[in-house]
Amino acid sequence: MTYPSSAQPGPRPGPPPGGSFAGGTDVSRGGGEDTGHPAVDAVLRSLANAARLAPAEQIAEYEAAHQVLQETLAGIDR
Numbered sequence: 792m793t794y795p796s797s798a799q800p801g802p803r804p805g806p807p808p809g810g811s812f813a814g815g816t817d818v819s820r821g822g823g824e825d826t827g828h829p830a831v832d833a834v835l836r837s838l839a840n841a842a843r844l845a846p847a848e849q850i851a852e853y854e855a856a857h858q859v860l861q862e863t864l865a866g867i868d869r
Contacts, residue, residue, distance in 0.1 A: 830863050 825832050834856045841852035 828863065830859055834859050834863075 826835070837852055838856055841849045841856075844852065
């Protein structure tokens with residue numbers, strides 16, 4: 792006898808459906824509005840590029856983006 796799986800798939804990495812993150816920055820075309828912060832703009836471009844990679848290759852890009860965003864946010868309080 793088989794039982795239905797109760798596991799639901801989680802969210803997929805990459806840009807959200809529609810290609811926009813909160814704030815209206817469109818990363819689906821690798822461009823869109825600039826945030827005004829060069830490091831954040833570079834991260835958004837890297838995420839747009841990562842969305843085109845194979846899932847296994849995306850991990851390093853997402854980890855690097857996460858690190859840069861953490862450092863950028865930590866620097867705001869300094």
